[in-house]
Amino acid sequence: MSDFSTFQRNNPDFPGEICIRYGEPMSKHTSFRIGGNVEAMAFPKNREELSLLLNWSGLLDRKPVILGAGTNVLAPDEGMEGLIICLKDCLDGMERLDDRRIRVMAGVTLSRAAMFAASQGLSGLEFAHGIPGTLGGGVYMNAGAYGGDLESVCREVELMDFRGNLYTRTGEEMDFSYRHSCLESEPAIVVSAVLELEPGKEEDIRGRMKALQTKRLASQPLNLPSAGSAFKRPAGGYAAALIEQAGLKGFRVGDAAISEKHAGFAVNLGGATAADVKKLLEEVSRRVEAHSGIRLEPEIRIW
Numbered sequence: 132m133s134d135f136s137t138f139q140r141n142n143p144d145f146p147g148e149i150c151i152r153y154g155e156p157m158s159k160h161t162s163f164r165i166g167g168n169v170e171a172m173a174f175p176k177n178r179e180e181l182s183l184l185l186n187w188s189g190l191l192d193r194k195p196v197i198l199g200a201g202t203n204v205l206a207p208d209e210g211m212e213g214l215i216i217c218l219k220d221c222l223d224g225m226e227r228l229d230d231r232r233i234r235v236m237a238g239v240t241l242s243r244a245a246m247f248a249a250s251q252g253l254s255g256l257e258f259a260h261g262i263p264g265t266l267g268g269g270v271y272m273n274a275g276a277y278g279g280d281l282e283s284v285c286r287e288v289e290l291m292d293f294r295g296n297l298y299t300r301t302g303e304e305m306d307f308s309y310r311h312s313c314l315e316s317e318p319a320i321v322v323s324a325v326l327e328l329e330p331g332k333e334e335d336i337r338g339r340m341k342a343l344q345t346k347r348l349a350s351q352p353l354n355l356p357s358a359g360s361a362f363k364r365p366a367g368g369y370a371a372a373l374i375e376q377a378g379l380k381g382f383r384v385g386d387a388a389i390s391e392k393h394a395g396f397a398v399n400l401g402g403a404t405a406a407d408v409k410k411l412l413e414e415v416s417r418r419v420e421a422h423s424g425i426r427l428e429p430e431i432r433i434w
């Protein structure tokens with residue numbers, strides 16, 4: 132069984148309260164504004180609905196694909212079969228646990244989590260203000276910026292396996308490293324995370340967040356669709372500097388281009404396809420290697 136809509140029609144007791152859309156364009160759910168239609172996209176509201184959905188989808192041929200805010204993915208032009216489970220705004224909520232710790236649900240954006248921490252007089256999440264993805268997507272790839280990352284504050288992650296069972300991992304067990312966690316090889320869904328922060332003055336925390344936001348606005352092409360940094364930082368250099376040195380600022384394939392403002396970003400100038408972006412990344416990687424001997428690896432998740 133791989134056709135989710137047929138499956139749902141043939142199973143009239145499927146929980147109808149779970150919001151499912153058929154033929155939904157991925158371009159509506161990715162910051163690149165790229166991607167064809169998906170067979171079915173589900174929007175569970177809470178962990179109970181997520182667990183129910185996973186129990187049912189166990190009867191399908193293929194495992195569901197998890198989507199957060201879609202700010203780090205390149206979705207295929209031809210669309211996707213099977214079930215996509217979108218968690219942005221669905222697994223919602225944040226709470227203060229004690230004098231240093233907060234729990235953040237996976238669907239909350241990192242910017243909102245940083246604002247919440249500031250409002251609680253807790254410092255350490257300032258780096259995350261301005262990262263447009265969700266906490267879940269951030270844990271998946273250990274999101275970071277300006278010297279901070281989730282590894283440094285994440286103490287516990289609540290996970291759900293693809294049969295709907297909940298379990299927890301400590302921060303150490305998440306095997307975090309630069310833009311990596313164990314979730315790249317362990318099929319599981321982030322439901323929430325406990326973050327440990329330092330008490331601080333709300334005014335100072337907000338001041339640091341504002342300064343980082345100003346830096347972002349000045350240096351990044353935030354007016355154009357992208358998925359953030361196109362490449363991981365290689366050992367011994369910065370991707371943006373290597374791309375610029377290879378003379379590739381503004382380099383284009385179709386409507387996909389290396390940003391004129393920040394060479395680390397691949398942007399969609401309007402009508403870029405996933406094929407354009409893939410070709411652009413391959414060509415940039417090839418030319419940078421020819422110029423500097425350093426091979427760039429994509430940071431963007433190519434689906």
Ligand SMILES: Cc1cc2nc3c(=O)[nH]c(=O)nc-3n(C[C@H](O)[C@H](O)[C@H](O)COP(=O)(O)OP(=O)(O)OC[C@H]3O[C@@H](n4cnc5c(N)ncnc54)[C@H](O)[C@@H]3O)c2cc1C
Pocket residue numbers: 162196197198199200201202203204218237261262263264265266267268269270271272273274275276314319320321322353357358359360432
């Ligand atoms: C303008 C811009 C600026 C950015 N700046 C930064 C930056 O400074 N630092 C940085 O690190 N990143 C940055 N990014 C990239 C992106 O925002 C982060 O990688 C973010 O953590 C991705 O979260 P997401 O919810 O959008 O994940 P998605 O793009 O939806 O998914 C990314 C991956 O995570 C998986 N995933 C998502 N949610 C879950 C979950 N709940 N459980 C398990 N797996 C999940 C998906 O299956 C996918 O493989 C930027 C992006 C943009 C567009």
